[in-house]
Amino acid sequence: MSSKKSTKKNQKNKKKKNSKKWRTILTILVFIGLFAFAGFYIHSYPVADDIKLIATQPKALKKKKTVTKSQIWGYPFAKCYTKKIKYLSGQRYGKTDICRRTYPKKSYFHDGWDFGWSEVGNKAAVLAVHPGTVKKIAYVQGLDYYVWVVSDDGYVEIYQEAFLNRSDISVKVGQKLKLGQKIGRLTDSHLHLGVTKTSKDYITKKGHPYKNYYKDNGTWLNPMTIITTSLGKQAEVKEYNQKADSYNIKATSYNKTLAAKKAKLKAEERKHLYHYVKGFIK
Template sequence: MSSKKSTKKNQKNKKQKNNKKWRTILTILVFIGLFAFAGFYIHSYPVADDIKLVATQPKALKAKKKVAEKDIWGYPFAKCYTKKIKYLSGQRYGQTDICRRTYPKKSYFHDGWDFGWSEVGNKAAVLAVHPGTVKKIAYVQGLDYYVWVVSDDGYVEIYQEAFLNRSDISVKVGQKLKLGQKIGRLTDSHLHLGITKTSKDYITKKGHPYKNYYKNNGTWLNPMTIITTSLEKQAEVKEYNQKADSYNIKATSYNKNLAAKKAKLKAEERKHLYHYVKGFIK
């Protein structure tokens, strides 16, 4: 009888030991699983989208363009901007159908551009076509009163045959002019605009700015070509700057949102387990 009791007790003890063993194994397996999951979880952080976000660079803003002063020109009359004017041959620069000089030989060369009062308006304001300083105001037969302007970039602008009286001129010698500033008012039949450069031989022995007016030798330049080329360039720069402004507004908004997302991600990372154990797992 005592032998049977002893056997049962041994079996019970053996069963308890086995149960304890399996509980230990199970506990170890659970811990291993938890550590494996934690390791995988930590190693897989941050996720690909977060890594991509951190690596994303803000958009660079576009710088605005400027037109150099030497390239800033405009029309001498406001109506030239709004009215399509058909200029006659005699008004245009270069070879024309009007004889300008007969002795010692005929010349049909026109050294500037004429703007008639019938096209731009009688007593219309004569405007500076380029920034510069008034060098001289004088009267000479054939030119009437003229305004001689010298620009810092080496260009020279002559406004002549437009002013019947000195009182029709609003500027003074030594005065600095801005583009579009009023020089005077048109009281004669037309304005003759001549453009040359300080490096050219354009001053007569008597000190008037019209030497070589009959020669197509490069002394006098085409005013309309200079003005229209400048206006096209100004329009291109204006269009570019408008697009740049629009782009910069969108880019600034994008950069602001990107910075906010990165700040939020950084704040979340500080709360994440990865933040505390990343030093041990690398």
């Protein structure tokens, strides 16, 4: 008799365990269903505008451009920036209509660019066209006092035929010059600006930086071409950076607004989901 009671009791306990097990499984399945529905709900809740908003990406900011030190050149006189000057053939670089040398043969080659005082102003400030260091200041008959500047990027600038007296020159040997810094004042008829690259061929045996001044052999470069190309590049970079600044201000504002809208949308989704789950559980 006791054996039958024991068997019935075991069967009853087994049924309870099975019932509890199925309730647990059913509860898990319900929660899985809830989370699955919640995921579907989250993705299906937003209206068309909100869906479009979620798909929108923040705008990338534009990186600003820079001009390297070797690309920075400028005019030797302030008036060159504001006054349109028509330079005569004899003032320009390269082959001119003026004979520069007769021996050993005639040469019409001009190794630099001349800026006349009638065009840029008598006693006008002579400005550094490129950053560099003053290597030498000396006097040579026919050239008057000249200033020889060597730049870190290998360029050489010669400012000659512009200074009648040493006192007309404001800089000293060894002094580092910035672009546009005053070198002296124009007291002669014109400034002859010569530009070359450092090499064994641009210095005479006497140490003057104007060897081969009558030869068009690639030693000397066109100063005006270098200057105008640089000014064009600087203007291009300046214009681009101004547009980039304007764009970045708008993009930054847009990104902040977008982030705020997305944060608000997520908060609303969580709020609706909370109320939905809470109502379902009840």
